[in-house]
Amino acid sequence: MSNLKKIQKRKLDHLQIAASAESQIGDTGFLNYKFIHNPLPESDFDRIDTSTQFLDRIVKYPILISCMSGGIAEGETLNRNLAKAAQKYKIAMGFGSQRIAIEHSALVHLFEMRDVAPDIPLLANIGLVQLNYGFGLKEFQKCVDMVEADALVVHINPIQEVIQPEGNRNWKGLLGKLSKIIDKLSVPVIAKEVGFGLSEDAVKRLYKVGVRYFDTSGWGGTNWAMVEGLRSKSNRELGELFSGWGIPTTESIKMCANFKGSLPDSERSKIKIIGSGGVRNGVDIAKAISLGSDIVGIASPFAKAAMRSVSEVEKLIERYAKELKITMFGVGAESIKKLKKVKLVEQK
Ligand SMILES: Cc1cc2nc3c(=O)[nH]c(=O)nc-3n(C[C@H](O)[C@H](O)[C@H](O)COP(=O)(O)O)c2cc1C
Numbered sequence: 001m002s003n004l005k006k007i008q009k010r011k012l013d014h015l016q017i018a019a020s021a022e023s024q025i026g027d028t029g030f031l032n033y034k035f036i037h038n039p040l041p042e043s044d045f046d047r048i049d050t051s052t053q054f055l056d057r058i059v060k061y062p063i064l065i066s067c068m069s070g071g072i073a074e075g076e077t078l079n080r081n082l083a084k085a086a087q088k089y090k091i092a093m094g095f096g097s098q099r100i101a102i103e104h105s106a107l108v109h110l111f112e113m114r115d116v117a118p119d120i121p122l123l124a125n126i127g128l129v130q131l132n133y134g135f136g137l138k139e140f141q142k143c144v145d146m147v148e149a150d151a152l153v154v155h156i157n158p159i160q161e162v163i164q165p166e167g168n169r170n171w172k173g174l175l176g177k178l179s180k181i182i183d184k185l186s187v188p189v190i191a192k193e194v195g196f197g198l199s200e201d202a203v204k205r206l207y208k209v210g211v212r213y214f215d216t217s218g219w220g221g222t223n224w225a226m227v228e229g230l231r232s233k234s235n236r237e238l239g240e241l242f243s244g245w246g247i248p249t250t251e252s253i254k255m256c257a258n259f260k261g262s263l264p265d266s267e268r269s270k271i272k273i274i275g276s277g278g279v280r281n282g283v284d285i286a287k288a289i290s291l292g293s294d295i296v297g298i299a300s301p302f303a304k305a306a307m308r309s310v311s312e313v314e315k316l317i318e319r320y321a322k323e324l325k326i327t328m329f330g331v332g333a334e335s336i337k338k339l340k341k342v343k344l345v346e347q348k
Helices: 003-018 073-089 099-103 105-110 128-132 137-147 158-163 174-184 200-208 224-231 233-242 249-261 282-290 300-308 310-330 336-341
Strands: 052-054 057-059 063-065 092-094 122-127 151-155 189-192 213-215 272-276 295-298
Touching: 003 073, 003 099, 003 224, 003 300, 063 310, 073 092, 073 105, 073 300, 073 310, 099 105, 099 122, 099 137, 122 128, 122 137, 128 174, 137 151, 137 174, 158 224, 158 233, 174 200, 189 200, 189 272, 200 249, 224 233, 249 272, 249 282, 272 282, 282 295, 282 310, 282 336, 295 300, 300 310
Parallel strands: 063 092, 063 295, 092 122, 122 151, 151 189, 189 213, 213 272, 272 295
Antiparallel strands: 052 057
């Protein structure tokens, strides 16, 4: 099998397994937090404003379709269905790793979606570890230009890479390399985990090299140790063992928010937190925002819907939007700004 065919087979495996129930393992922590019901909301349900600003654009809902597979025929359908629905509801969307299209330019078209998504935030995507495997400023900027992106998501997935038999193992010196190119890129960098969570220390170190956007992608949703474990029998035990590894999404959001809170006012306003990892309904979205997120990312449920049709993706967005609005009504928050100020009660 050629190298390209092997990568495409891996991506198809990822897509099928990550959309299955078997890969959804862990505890995000959302159930440990409760809103206090407000029986006197003093607001008009039909005037609740769920819009917010993200990357210099206004989105109608604080929802980001998280970065997912591209570079395979199935990935093009997936991306197109997601992009069309995201545009209709004015929400943000990320692409899966574009490494394959940098290495095989004939595949660039699988990622080109600006024609159907002209004015929503679109996020390019590449792995941080690629900086140790021949990629640099030129390739990172190419990812951005390829999709006319508003930001570049740099995914950070060390545990997945070392469990994956063909994964990249050298993670030395990456922050130094990122620091040399970050200011030369035309768009901001978003540092993102893939389901094991960003820690406060990692956020601090990423901040020092110039990162201002953080996507938690915490533990409790799609479990990438398990996905790799399910791909091959020989990897099963390792995948199962490390399926318990990671920082729950709620804790990762709190760690990001804590770091943000430690900065002086002028710097604090530059930090944006994307809460993601196992977010599965509008109540989770609202909780993620109350815990400190500016916007919330969701991946696997969107993959499942997009493999069926655009209208399935649209239905999912409508469901999340309705659940979010009811939650905002139930706590008396008429805007996302107000929702951010609502306190959650931690259940011991
Ligand atoms: C099918 C699939 C493919 C993914 N591919 C990528 C990728 O290429 N780059 C990336 O940064 N994250 C990728 N992810 C990870 C998601 O963006 C997200 O961080 C993770 O799945 C946790 O979110 P969830 O629990 O809502 O699925 C992928 C997720 C899925 C479901």
